[in-house]
Amino acid sequence: MLRTYTIAFHGAEAAPVEVQCAMAPGIPGFSIVGLPDKTVSESRERVRAALSAMRIALPSQRITINLSPADMPKAGSHYDLPIALAILAALKVIPADVAEENISMGELSLDGKLVPVAGALPAAFCAAEEGRGLLCAEDSAPEAAWVEATRVIGARSLAELVRHLTGASPIPPAAAGTLPPRVDGRDxxxxxxxxxxxxxxxxxxxxxxxxxxxxxxxxxxxxxxxxxxxxxxxxxxxxxxxxxxxxxxxxxxxxxxxxxxxxxxxxxxxxxxxxxxxxxxxxxxxxxxxxxxxxxxxxxxxxxxxxxxxxxxxxxxxxxxxxxxxxxxxxxxxxxxxxxxxxxxxxxxxxxxxxxxxxxxxxxxxxxxxxxxxxxxxxxxxxxxxxxxxxxxxxxxxxxxxxxxxxxxxxxxxxxxERYDGVEGVALNADIEGTLLEEVAAPDAEGRDLLLLAADRFKLSARGYHRILRVARTIADLEDSADLRRDHIAEALSYRIAGMGG
Structure with missing residues (x-):
């Protein structure tokens, strides 16, 4: 059994997936197991056509591809490349140890060209965490190369990637893409x-x-x-x-x-x-x-x-x-x-x-x-x-x-x-609550009296009461004031529309 590695997306993160390839005597066939969706199942035909374009025919054996862990749903066309590499390793076209050293992702066109897919950046982070390199389409490489902890190789086609893996024509590591300029829009x-x-x-x-x-x-x-x-x-x-x-x-x-x-x-x-x-x-x-x-x-x-x-x-x-x-x-x-x-x-x-x-x-x-x-x-x-x-x-x-x-x-x-440094889950005033809110947004006596009076008159909810304190804390921060005064509370109160609830 030969194996390569790829990823499965879980939200904005990527999890490693082992692509196992086994060839055994029997009725010729090509099956993919491991909870693949329709797109992954269709990889059979894309991989078959891409290998045919390289003058490589699949053997008259039963080929089984297992995507492990098998209970994790697999979706996306990026499984084409790792499946093709697993088969090529099983056919001894590329060294098995080289195939196992990398995580790969990419869609294959019928003529063997590599098509870029979404998610190169999370894939690069996953490769770095696993201590492996990343193989992908040339157009995906600049995005993935922002992760300096992994070696990213981008190729235009499966044939070009094979020549790289066999040492016939090495591909230099990709460089990170250009940082876009800040766009501020209208003034x-x-x-x-x-x-x-x-x-x-x-x-x-x-x-x-x-x-x-x-x-x-x-x-x-x-x-x-x-x-x-x-x-x-x-x-x-x-x-x-x-x-x-x-x-x-x-x-x-x-x-x-x-x-x-x-x-x-x-x-x-x-x-x-x-x-x-x-x-x-x-x-x-x-x-x-x-x-x-x-x-x-x-x-x-x-x-x-x-x-x-x-x-x-x-x-x-x-x-x-x-x-x-x-x-x-x-x-x-x-x-x-x-x-x-x-x-x-x-x-x-x-x-x-x-x-x-x-x-x-x-x-x-x-x-x-x-x-x-x-x-x-x-x-x-x-x-x-x-x-x-x-x-x-x-x-x-x-x-x-x-x-x-x-x-x-x-x-x-x-x-x-600076104030919330080291406080988990709190970055700005909108995040503060509980004891921390009482500590950093405690108004002076006049401010507290005004807030209590407004809360009673306008029937503020507990959430509305706390939101006024947070806004008042921000107003004070804009003035570089450590104290929360009555005028800060008054301005925060003015930004509640009368008649629309607390």
Whole structure:
């Protein structure tokens, strides 16, 4: 029995799989066992054609390929290459010991060319952990080569890889791809008016506080949301790695680079549960995981199906999601900053008596009621966005640039990183809870009195009470204040929309 190694994806990570090949006398046949899906079972024909293109015929024996562990579901076309290498090792075309020294992945075309597949980065990490090299398609190699702990070999075809493994024509190790430049998009200064909304964007960015904006059509909600990525600091090396792993599994890394820009995902309100939280036949990551360490913008929030919105409640709190299917239970990270926008009612003109529909103001209550109380409670910041006056549109652009705001946000996040250094699961103010929240967000006497008064008058929930403390802590961090004062509490309280629950 000859063996090679490959990987199976489990969420954004890869687990090693042993590919065993046995040839025995009997009725000629070619079978693959070990819980393969349809794509893996079809590898038989692709491998047979690729070997035929190399003038290699399968022997008149019974060929059995076992993918071990056999109880782990196997899916994807990347099993083509390791199956072909296992057969070539069994036929003594390539040395068996060389085949066992590497993890391989790649799809084979019928003429023997290697086709790149998704997941090269997690595969490289798995190879490094196993102490093996990685063999893959040439176009996948620059992505995998970011993992310096393993030797990555990229080939254009199976024949070229065979010449490398036999020593006839060695392939030099691949180099890491080019790091893409940071893309900041449009500047916050271009937004005219809406100074209060700009302030809220800064607070949301500094503490990763979820934000809900409610305003008439054309008030600038989408324009403001699109500026959020430009207010966020660069990804840390760990954040870039986590984000790139998810995007690699989804096949979204292009040009062999890794993620440098914070994601900005903007799903349409017709998106399904599987598209938002992840799922499908192979339990792929959804929009919330693709937005990990970035921004998830949900425009027209009440138009999303109620069931879709309710599935977001737990991920918004925990920062991870478990995608459960009949044959897969996969965990994906999803620590994102949600920015949501909504009209005040279906017609959108509630505040304009001349344009509002005949059902106002009841239409607003009915429309916004599509957002449940528990879901609404997850938003730390909730503000109304007024329409911009025409005279403001004629004024020249003013205010802070995105770079200026980003510098303040970066400084505030640095203070939080220092404060929470060594605290597991806590990176920013949005993560603090329990005893830690009481320690770092304890207001002064005047601030506590104000908060208790507001909590009683507006019937704040316990979650709402704690969210005000977290926001107030972020406001204090933006001012580089160690103390939590009454004015910090007052500003945090002002970002709760009256009449929409605690």
């Amino acid at each position: 916050l200064r271009e937004v005219k008016g809406q100074e209060r909304a700009k302030r809220v964007l800064e607070i949301a960015a500094a503490g990763r506080h979820h934000l809900l904006m409610i305003g008439a059509p054309g008030a600038g909600k989408s324009m403001l949301a699109s500026r959020m990525p430009g207010l966020l600091p660069d990804l840390t090396p760990m954040e870039a790695l986590e984000t790139s792993m998810v995007h690699s599994v989804s096949g979204l890394l292009k040009g062999g680079g890794i993620c440098r820009n914070r994601p900005f995902q903007q799903p349409h309100h017709t998106a399904s549960k599987a598209a938002i939280v992840g799922g499908g036949r192979a339990a792929q990551p959804g929009e919330i995981s693709l937005a990990h360490n970035g921004v998830l913008f949900m425009d027209e929030l009440p138009e999303f199906a109620p069931g879709v919105l309710e599935t977001l409640r737990q991920p918004m709190e925990s920062g991870e999601v478990m995608v459960s299917r009949a044959n897969a239970h996969v965990r994906y990270p999803c620590r994102f900053l949600m920015v949501a926008a909504a009209n005040p009612c279906r017609c959108g003109h509630l505040s304009d008596a001349n344009r509002a529909c005949s059902q106002a103001p009841k239409c607003s209550e009915k429309y916004l009621a599509r957002i449940s109380g528990p879901m609404l409670d997850r938003f730390d910041l909730r503000i109304e966005i007024p329409a911009v006056a025409h005279r403001d549109l004629d004024m020249p652009a003013s205010g802070d640039t995105s770079q200026t705001v980003r510098d303040r946000v970066t400084a505030a996040r640095a203070r939080q990183a």
